[in-house]
Amino acid sequence: MTDPLVSAWASDEDAAADQTVRPKRMSELIGQHRVREQLHLLLQSALRRGSPPDHILLSGPPGLGKTTMAMIVAAELGAGLRMTSGPAIERAGDLAAVLTSLQHGDVLFIDEIHRMARPAEELLYSAMEDFRVDVVVGKGPGATAIPLDVEPFTLVGATTRSGLLTGPMRDRFGFVGQLEFYEPEELEQIITRSARILDVPILEDGAVEIGRRSRGTPRIANRLLRRVRDYAEVRGNGVVDLKAARAALRVYDVDELGLDRLDRAVLAALLRHGGGPVGLSTLAVAVGEQPDTVEEVCEPFLLRSGLIARTPRGRVATASAWRHLGIPAPAGTVVGGNPQGGLSQTPDLFSLEP
Ligand SMILES: Nc1ncnc2c1ncn2[C@@H]1O[C@H](COP(=O)(O)OP(=O)(O)OP(=O)(O)O)[C@@H](O)[C@H]1O
Numbered sequence: 001m002t003d004p005l006v007s008a009w010a011s012d013e014d015a016a017a018d019q020t021v022r023p024k025r026m027s028e029l030i031g032q033h034r035v036r037e038q039l040h041l042l043l044q045s046a047l048r049r050g051s052p053p054d055h056i057l058l059s060g061p062p063g064l065g066k067t068t069m070a071m072i073v074a075a076e077l078g079a080g081l082r083m084t085s086g087p088a089i090e091r092a093g094d095l096a097a098v099l100t101s102l103q104h105g106d107v108l109f110i111d112e113i114h115r116m117a118r119p120a121e122e123l124l125y126s127a128m129e130d131f132r133v134d135v136v137v138g139k140g141p142g143a144t145a146i147p148l149d150v151e152p153f154t155l156v157g158a159t160t161r162s163g164l165l166t167g168p169m170r171d172r173f174g175f176v177g178q179l180e181f182y183e184p185e186e187l188e189q190i191i192t193r194s195a196r197i198l199d200v201p202i203l204e205d206g207a208v209e210i211g212r213r214s215r216g217t218p219r220i221a222n223r224l225l226r227r228v229r230d231y232a233e234v235r236g237n238g239v240v241d242l243k244a245a246r247a248a249l250r251v252y253d254v255d256e257l258g259l260d261r262l263d264r265a266v267l268a269a270l271l272r273h274g275g276g277p278v279g280l281s282t283l284a285v286a287v288g289e290q291p292d293t294v295e296e297v298c299e300p301f302l303l304r305s306g307l308i309a310r311t312p313r314g315r316v317a318t319a320s321a322w323r324h325l326g327i328p329a330p331a332g333t334v335v336g337g338n339p340q341g342g343l344s345q346t347p348d349l350f351s352l353e354p
């Protein structure tokens with residue numbers, strides 16, 4: 001597997017650490033202005049009407065704040081919160097038990113909602129729409145469906161793969177919030193806030209440097225902060241500053257753009273093939289990883305930062321990738337996006353380096 005330091009997925013350590021620094025109220029959230037404003041309106045109007053708001057779907061890559069926002073929705077509504085996840089709901093009956101035990105106005109959070117079993121999903125449809133579920137008792141010809149009422153509730157679903165949600169499921173959400181990657185300045189604010197909560201002395205240049213290398217993702221920013229803190233405590237004067245950040249991230253092999261060893265290996269393999277196009281399986285073999293790992297772990301960030309592009313014939317390295325590895329690009333190389341910002345600029349396949 002890839003170096004977990006810059007993986008956006010939560011590790012066990014993150015789960016505990018996330019808890020401490022997780023914003024608890026809307027006013028503590030940094031960034032995500034669009035979704036925040038939309039959610040604010042939705043929640044305020046529901047509070048005025050005195051009825052639960054529409055069901056909410058939060059979609060976006062791991063570590064951007066879906067769980068955080070779900071918890072904030074409940075807090076802002078002053079409502080009870082029940083948390084479960086798609087894979088945890090194996091049978092429709094499990095879900096029926098949860099649904100029928102909800103109290104009026106509760107928030108039910110289902111993480112990874114795209115991974116729910118189909119029978120449970122169908123049960124959820126009627127609960128979402130009519131606040132009613134049919135619980136089937138018995139098997140075969142003798143089976144009977146017993147209709148049960150569900151108290152009005154708000155479902156908050158989270159998904160990293162909104163494309164895998166079924167149409168009927170998606171249609172039942174009154175509000176879909178698409179979370180975006182964060183700007184470096186926002187990550188800097190998140191890091192400064194977390195350092196304050198963790199009682200870690202930090203200088204602005206340290207926060208800027210860590211923010212720049214955090215792949216637009218708060219979870220990674222908080223994790224890198226903890227590693228730089230370790231370094232500063234053991235090898236430095238305990239202060240997280242530019243010098244400590246640079247030195248620590250060198251030890252952990254996270255480069256200026258936030259790429260780790262595997263990301264750079266993928267880029268280097270592409271360049272060895274003249275910049276591509278190279279198929280996914282060839283690339284995976286070249287770096288000694290599973291194709292899934294390359295596709296799901298490395299590629300999203302490499303694509304987003306404009307270092308590679310996908311073409312019908314395979315992956316190609318952009319001019320930014322050549323520049324990043326310090327090798328002159330051959331003529332005709334695709335120009336990349338903007339790796340410094342590391343944001344979702346899609347490389348323009350039709351503009352060629354002069
Ligand atoms: N807008 C934000 N402002 C400040 N900190 C944030 C923000 N969003 C997320 N974080 C921090 O990042 C951590 C990870 O966020 P969260 O667990 O909500 O991500 P997620 O989208 O649910 O990820 P996953 O898809 O892996 O479940 C949180 O513990 C929190 O500290």
Ligand SMILES: [Mg+2]
Pocket residue numbers: 066067068111158
């Ligand atoms: Mg989550």
